[in-house]
Amino acid sequence: MAAETGTPTTLTLKSNDDELFSVAESAAILSVTIRNMVEDGCAGGVIPLDNVDGKTLASVITYMNGISAIPADEEKKKSYRDKFLSDKDFETLADMVLAANYLNMSCLMDAVSAKIAQVMEKKSVGWVRRKFGIENDYTPEEEAAVKEEHKWTFEGVETDDDN
C-alpha cells in the first residue's frame, strides 16, 4: 500500500545466496507468495526467498517492474512477456519456471512454460533428451513398446537422425 504522501513502499528481498534487492511493493505482490507474507505482516524486515538465487531473482524483479508498469492491456503485457523471454537461454528458463512456481506468479509461470514448450516443438527425441538432460532409461524393448503405443503421435515430428 502506497503511503498517502505518494512515496511507494519498498520491500527488501533476499535470495538464497544472500543478495539483497529493493523492489516496490506494488510490483513485488505480483508474487502471491510475497503478497501473503506482506499481508501476514512479515514484510517489515527482509523477505527471505530460500528457493531463488540472486541471478534469477534479479531477472524476476526486472520482469515484475516491467509488467507492473504496463496498464491493464493484455496485448501489451503479452508482447512485453514475449520480449522479456526472447533472449533467455534454456538454463535460465528452467531457473525462471522454478522461481515462478515458488513465488506463485501464474502469468510468468504460464509464459515460461509456453516458451519452453515452443522450443520443444518439432524437435527430435534425441535433441530434447540432450537439451533437457534426460537420460533414456528405457530398455530397447520398453522403448519399442512405448513407441508402438504412441505411434499416432510421431507423425509430423522430425526424425531423430543424430542419436
Next chain:
Amino acid sequence: MISQLPDDILTSIISRLSLTEAAATSILSTRWRRLWTHTTRLNFPHFEQQRGSSEKYMKYLQEIKFPNYVKFIDRVLDSYNNDGILTEFSIHMPCLEGANIEKWIEFALSRKVEIIDISMVYFINATKIGSYSFPWPSNTSSLQCVKSLKELTLGAVDLDDRDIELLISNFIFLERLSILRSRKLRNVAIVGHLGLKLKHLEISHARNVESIEICDATSLVSLRCYRLPFTYILRLDNVPRFTEFDTSDQYRNTLADVLPRIPSSIHDQLLQLKLTTAPEFIR
C-alpha cells in the same frame, strides 16, 4: 536442468504442447511415460479430409478413418489420469455415427473443465450432413454443480430454444457462449436470469432464427450475430454493460438495413458497431 524440475512444472510445460506433441514426450524416459496424461489441455487434432473426393475416399473416411479417430479419442480419455483437472477440451470432427459425444462431454465436465469447444465440421459429401442434438450428459442433475465452465462453443450441434435455456440456467459461471450453425433455434430468449455472468454471446449461421431476446443480462458486453435470416428481430433490455455489436450478412446488409435492427433501448450505450457486408452493398 529441465529434467530436474518437479512433475507439476513439467506438466505445466507439457500442457502448452499440442496434444500429439505432448503424448510424444512419453518416449523420452520412464519418468516421462505417463506425465503427458496430466496435460490440462485436451485439444484433439482436427479430423482432416480432402475436398471433392471420390466415392472410394468417402468410404475410407466413413468406414476406416472416422472410426479410428473416435477410437483414438476414447483411448486418450481412457489413459488420462484420474484426478486431473482440465482447462481446455476441444474436438472438431464431422457428424458421423459412432461417437459417444455425451460421454466425452461428461468426461470434460467431471474434470472441472473451463473451456469446451465441440464443433461438427461439414463432411465432404453434402447429402450426408448429419447433426447432433445437444449431447446432454445422461445425468443432468450432475450439471447443477458445474461451476467451472467459463467458455462454451458449439458448432453445428442442433440446439433448440429450450437447450439454450438449460445451458444458461445450468452453467451459471459461463462468460462466453458461441452457438454456430444450429438449425433448430427459432426464438432465443435469455430472460430473467439474475446474476448471469455471461459477457460475450454469439449466435451465428442459425438459418431459422426468428428472434433473439436478451433481458436482464447485467454482465453482457458483446453480441455477435453473423449470417442470420434477414427478418430476425433483436430485443435487448436492461443490459447495462452492453457496448459491442458485431454483425455480418453476406447478401444484404447495409447501414440502412442494420440500424433499424439495433434496439433503441441500447442506442445510448453502444460504443462499437462492427458491420461486415459484401462490397456491392456498401453505399
